[in-house]
Amino acid sequence: MRASLKGVPWLAxxxxxxxxxxxxxxxxxxxxxxxxxxxxxxxxxPSWLEGGSLAMPLGADNLGRDILSRIxxxxxxxxxxxxxxILFSGGIGALAGMVAGYFGGRVDAALMRLIEIQQSIPSxxxxxxxxxxxxxxxxxxxxxxxxxxxxxxxxxxRGEIMALKGRDYIAFARVAGVGTxxxxxxxxxxxxxxxxxxxxxLQVGQVILFEASLSFLGLxxxxxxxxxxxxxxxxxxxxxxxxxxxxxxxxxxxxTCLSANVFGDWLRDRLxxxxxxx
Amino acid sequence: MLLSVRDLQTxxxxxxxxxRAVDGVSLEVSEGETLGLVGESGSGKTLTGLSLLRLLxxxxxxxxxxxIALDGQExxxxxxxxxxxxxxxxxxxxxxxxxxxxxxxxxxxxDQVGNPIRNHDIASxxxxxxxxxxxxxRVRIPSPAARLSDYPNQFSGGQRQRVxxxxxxxxxxxxxxxxxxxxxxxxxxQVQIISLLRQIQADTGAGIxxxxxxxxxxxxxxxRVAVMYAGKIVETGPVRQIYRSPAHPYTRALLDAIxxxxxxxxxxxxxxxxPPSLIDPPAGCRFAPRCPxxxxxxxxxxxxxxxxxxxxxxxxxxx
Amino acid sequence: MGRFxxxxxxxxxxxxxxxSLIIFVISRLSGDPVALLVxxxxxxxxxxxxxxxxxLDLPLWQQYLIFLGRALSGDFGNSYRWQMPALTLxxxxxxxxxxxxxxxxxxxVMIALPTGVLSxxxxxxxxxxxxxxxxxxxxxxxxxxxxxxxxLVFAIRLNWLPAxxxxxxxxxxxxxxxxxxxxxxxxxxxxxxxMLDVLDSDHIxxxxxxxxxxRLIVWKYALRNAAIPxxxxxxxxxxxxxxxxxxxxxxxxxxxxxxxxxxxVFSRDFPVVQAGVLFTSILFxxxxxxxxxxxxxxxxxxxxxx
Numbered sequence: 001m002r003a004s005l006k007g008v009p010w011l012a013x014x015x016x017x018x019x020x021x022x023x024x025x026x027x028x029x030x031x032x033x034x035x036x037x038x039x040x041x042x043x044x045x046p047s048w049l050e051g052g053s054l055a056m057p058l059g060a061d062n063l064g065r066d067i068l069s070r071i072x073x074x075x076x077x078x079x080x081x082x083x084x085x086i087l088f089s090g091g092i093g094a095l096a097g098m099v100a101g102y103f104g105g106r107v108d109a110a111l112m113r114l115i116e117i118q119q120s121i122p123s124x125x126x127x128x129x130x131x132x133x134x135x136x137x138x139x140x141x142x143x144x145x146x147x148x149x150x151x152x153x154x155x156x157x158r159g160e161i162m163a164l165k166g167r168d169y170i171a172f173a174r175v176a177g178v179g180t181x182x183x184x185x186x187x188x189x190x191x192x193x194x195x196x197x198x199x200x201x202l203q204v205g206q207v208i209l210f211e212a213s214l215s216f217l218g219l220x221x222x223x224x225x226x227x228x229x230x231x232x233x234x235x236x237x238x239x240x241x242x243x244x245x246x247x248x249x250x251x252x253x254x255x256t257c258l259s260a261n262v263f264g265d266w267l268r269d270r271l272x273x274x275x276x277x278x
Numbered sequence: 279m280l281l282s283v284r285d286l287q288t289x290x291x292x293x294x295x296x297x298r299a300v301d302g303v304s305l306e307v308s309e310g311e312t313l314g315l316v317g318e319s320g321s322g323k324t325l326t327g328l329s330l331l332r333l334l335x336x337x338x339x340x341x342x343x344x345x346i347a348l349d350g351q352e353x354x355x356x357x358x359x360x361x362x363x364x365x366x367x368x369x370x371x372x373x374x375x376x377x378x379x380x381x382x383x384x385x386x387x388x389d390q391v392g393n394p395i396r397n398h399d400i401a402s403x404x405x406x407x408x409x410x411x412x413x414x415x416r417v418r419i420p421s422p423a424a425r426l427s428d429y430p431n432q433f434s435g436g437q438r439q440r441v442x443x444x445x446x447x448x449x450x451x452x453x454x455x456x457x458x459x460x461x462x463x464x465x466x467x468q469v470q471i472i473s474l475l476r477q478i479q480a481d482t483g484a485g486i487x488x489x490x491x492x493x494x495x496x497x498x499x500x501x502r503v504a505v506m507y508a509g510k511i512v513e514t515g516p517v518r519q520i521y522r523s524p525a526h527p528y529t530r531a532l533l534d535a536i537x538x539x540x541x542x543x544x545x546x547x548x549x550x551x552x553p554p555s556l557i558d559p560p561a562g563c564r565f566a567p568r569c570p571x572x573x574x575x576x577x578x579x580x581x582x583x584x585x586x587x588x589x590x591x592x593x594x595x596x597x
Numbered sequence: 598m599g600r601f602x603x604x605x606x607x608x609x610x611x612x613x614x615x616x617s618l619i620i621f622v623i624s625r626l627s628g629d630p631v632a633l634l635v636x637x638x639x640x641x642x643x644x645x646x647x648x649x650x651x652x653l654d655l656p657l658w659q660q661y662l663i664f665l666g667r668a669l670s671g672d673f674g675n676s677y678r679w680q681m682p683a684l685t686l687x688x689x690x691x692x693x694x695x696x697x698x699x700x701x702x703x704x705x706v707m708i709a710l711p712t713g714v715l716s717x718x719x720x721x722x723x724x725x726x727x728x729x730x731x732x733x734x735x736x737x738x739x740x741x742x743x744x745x746x747x748x749l750v751f752a753i754r755l756n757w758l759p760a761x762x763x764x765x766x767x768x769x770x771x772x773x774x775x776x777x778x779x780x781x782x783x784x785x786x787x788x789x790x791x792m793l794d795v796l797d798s799d800h801i802x803x804x805x806x807x808x809x810x811x812r813l814i815v816w817k818y819a820l821r822n823a824a825i826p827x828x829x830x831x832x833x834x835x836x837x838x839x840x841x842x843x844x845x846x847x848x849x850x851x852x853x854x855x856x857x858x859x860x861x862v863f864s865r866d867f868p869v870v871q872a873g874v875l876f877t878s879i880l881f882x883x884x885x886x887x888x889x890x891x892x893x894x895x896x897x898x899x900x901x902x903x
Binding site for chain 3: 385
C-alpha cells in the first residue's frame with residue numbers, strides 16, 4: 001500500500017469526522033437541548049429566511065425544537081447503529097463465510113441454501129416483520145440490520161476463502177497437523193482482513209439509509225429518542241408549514257451516506273481493487 | 279491512376295512520444311490491379327490502409343503529411359462528414375481480418391449488408407431488398423433471399439467473410455482494402471476468399487490493396503507487391519520479379535525465412551534482431567542494424583533505385 | 598433450456614417454502630394476537646375460546662403445517678382487522694404494486710440508457726461528469742426522502758402533480774420517480790461500461806469504415822449491443838422495485854401490497870402480513886428468475902445455441 005496522500009477524499013473524511021464528533025461529545029456541544037419544547041418558536045424558519053434567527057440556524061420544528069441540535073443529536077444513533085450493525089453482521093457473516101468456504105461440502109451447500117431462502121424475501125419486508133415481532137427500538141434496528149445483511153458478507157468471504165483454500169501454505173499447515181481454529185486465526189483471517197475492512201466501510205452508507213427507513217416507518221427508533229429518519233417522519237405531518245424540517249435531516253442523511261460511500265470507494269481502490277465488480 | 283499515395287506520414291501521439299508509424303510511404307494502384315502490402319507486424323501496413331480512410335485511433339492518430347489522391351481527388355483535405363458520405367464504403371471499402379468479430383451479432387445480415395447501400399443512397403425501399411440479394415449472390419452465399427433475416431452466428435467463418443465482402447462491394451467501390459482477409463481462416467477457406475476477391479476485381483475493375491504478412495497469399499492474388507519495414511516501403515515491384523529476384527536485403531531475408539520442402543537446412547532462417555522503435559527512429563536505413571550487407575554508408579537514408587520498369591528498392595547496395 | 602428453467606423454478610419453489618417458514622416463525626415471535634381481538638378485561642374463558650378457534654393453542658410446528666396446508670389451497674385466513682380473507686385483500690392490491698414497480702423501472706431505464714450512452718460516447722465530457730455526480734448523490738438519498746422532496750416541490754409548491762391517490766396516469770408519476778431513483782446510478786454504470794466496450798469492437802469499426810453516419814453507429818448499432826447487459830438484469834431491478842415499494846407506497850398512499858403490509862404490521866394483523874410478504878416474495882423470486890430467461894430472449898447468439 002503506497003503511503004501517498006494523493007486523492008484522499010478530504011471532504012468526505014471531514015463530514016464523517018464531524019458526525020463522529022457530534023456523536024461522541026453529544027450534549028456538551030449542542031447549541032440547544034434537542035428535547036427542549038418552545039412552542040413560541042414553533043415553525044421558526046431557517047436563519048437566512050425572513051423571520052428566522054441565528055439562535056436556531058436551521059429553523060425549528062412544530063414543537064419549537066432546534067433542528068440543528070436535533071440533527072447533531074441524531075448523529076449518535078446513526079453512529080451507534082452503524083457500528084454495532086456492521087460489527088455483528090460482519091462478524092457473523094465472515095464466520096459463516098469462512099466455515100462454509102473452508103469446509104465446503106454439505107456445510108457449504110446448507111449455508112448457500114439458507115442464504116438463497118433468506119434472499120427470496122425482499123430485505124425491507126424481512127426487516128418489517130422482524131421489526132414488528134420485536135419491540136421497536138435501537139437494539140431491534142441493530143438486530144434487523146444484522147439479520148438482513150449478514151448474508152452479503154458471508155457470500156463474499158466464502159468466495160475469498162475458497163480461493164485461499166487452494167493455496168500451498170494452507171495445505172502445508174494441515175499436513176503439519178495445525179488445528180483448524182489456528183488455521184482460521186493465523187492463516188485465513190489475516191488474508192481476508194483487508195476485504196473485511198473494505199466491505200464494512202462500503203456498508204456504512206447502506207446501514208444509515210436502512211436505519212433511517214425503518215425509523216421513518218416507525219419501526220426503529222422511538223420517541224423521545226432522536227433519529228434522522230424519525231425527524232423526517234414527524235415532519236411529514238406538517239410538510240406544508242415547514243419545508244426545512246423535511247429538508248435538513250434528509251440532507252444530513254445524504255451527506256453522511258455520501259461521505260461514507262466516497263470514503264468506502266477510495267479505501268476499496270487502495271486496499272482491494274478487485275472488489276470493484278460489486 | 280486510381281490511387282496515388284505520396285509521402286504519407288501517419289503519427290500516433292502516445293504518452294511516451296510521437297510514434298511515426300507510417301513515415302513517408304508512397305505507392306500507386308491502377309484500376310483492376312491488386313497491390314500487395316507486405317510486412318511483419320508493426321511495420322505499419324495496417325495503419326497505412328487505415329490512413330487511406332482516415333480511420334485512425336481517436337485522439338492519438340493523425341495524418342502528419344503527404345497526399346492521398348483517389349481518381350485525382352485529394353482525400354487528406356476532405357472533412358470527416360464528406361469522407362463518410364462520399365468515400366468510406368462508397369469509393370473505398372474495407373474488409374477486415376477477423377470475420378467472427380467483424381459482423382454485429384445482434385443485427386441480421388440483411389440489415390448489415392443493406393446498411394452501406396442505404397446510407398450512400400444507392401437504393402431504397404423495394405429496390406433495396408433486391409440490391410441486397412443481388413450482392414449476396416455475387417459473393418456466392420447460397421439462397422440469399424431466405425437468409426436475409428438470419429444472424430451472423432448462423433453462418434460459418436468463410437461465409438461470414440463473404441458477407442463482409444458483400445458489405446464492402448455493395449456500393450461498387452473503386453478501391454478495396456483487404457486487411458489480412460485470410461489470416462483468421464483455415465487454408466481451404468482462404469483459397470475461396472482469394473478467388474472471390476479475384477472475381478470481384480474481374481467483375482468490377484476495382485483496385486485492391488491486399489495487406490498481409492503471408493507471402494504465399496500475396497503471390498496468389500497480387501499483380502504487384504510493396505514490401506514495408508518499420509514504417510517505410512523498402513521495395514516495390516511486379517510480384518513475379520520480387521519473388522524471383524528480390525533486390526532489398528529485407529525482402530531477400532523474408533523470402534529465405536519461408537521453410538521449403540526438400541532443403542537440407544535444419545534451422546529456420548529467422549532474421550536476427552528486432553525492428554527499431556518508431557518513436558525516435560534512426561535517420562538512415564532502418565533495416566541496417568539487422569542487415570547482413572550493412573555498410574558505413576547506411577547511416578544515411580538510402581535513395582530509391584529503379585532496377586527495372588516498375589521495380590524499385592531503397593538500398594545503398596543498389597545505388 | 599427448458600430443463601434448466603424447470604430446475605430453476607424448482608429451486609425457487611423451495612426458496613419460497615423456506616421463506617414461508619421464516620415468515621411464519623417471525624410473525625409468531627411477537628406478541629399474542631389474541632390481545633388485539635378481545636377487550637383488555639375479557640375473562641380467561643373467552644380468551645381460551647378465541648385461542649382455540651384460531652388454533653393458537655396448538656404447538657408451533659403444527660400451526661405451521663396447518664398454515665402451509667391452508668395456504669396451498671389458497672386459504673390464508675381472515676384478516677383480524679377487516680374480517681375478510683387475507684388473500685383477497687392482498688391479491689386485490691397486487692396489481693397496483695406491480696403497476697408502480699413497472700413504472701419505476703421504466704423511469705429508471707429511461708434515464709439510465711441515454712445517460713449511459715452519452716457518458717460513454719463523450720467519455721470524460723460534461724454529461725459523463727455530471728452523470729457521475731448525480732449518480733453518487735442519488736445513491737446517498739433514501740427513497741422515502743426523495744418521495745417527500747418530490748411531494749414538497751411538485752405537489753405542494755408547484756401544484757403540478759398529485760401527491761396521493763391512484764386513479765389517472767398522473768398519479769403514478771411522483772411515486773414512480775421516487776421508486777426508480779436509486780438504481781439509476783447502477784444502471785447508468787452498466788450501460789456506460791457496455792457501451793465503451795462495444796464502441797471499441799471490430800464490427801463498429803467496420804461500420805464506421807463503410808461510412809455509416811455516427812448517429813446511426815451510436816444509437817442503432819452500438820446501442821442494441823450495449824443494452825443487452827441492462828435488459829438481462831431487468832428482472833433484478835424489478836425485484837428491487839418491489840422491495841422499495843413498501844416505503845414509497847406508504848408515503849404516497851398508493852393502494853398496493855406494500856402499504857397494506859406496513860399497516861398490517863402495526864395492527865398485528867398476521868394473516869395479512871403473511872400473505873403479503875409471501876406473495877411479494879413469490880414475485881421477487883419470479884422476477885429474479887426472469888433474468889435467466891431473458892438471456893435467451895435478448896441475445897440471438899444464445900437463442901440459437903443448442
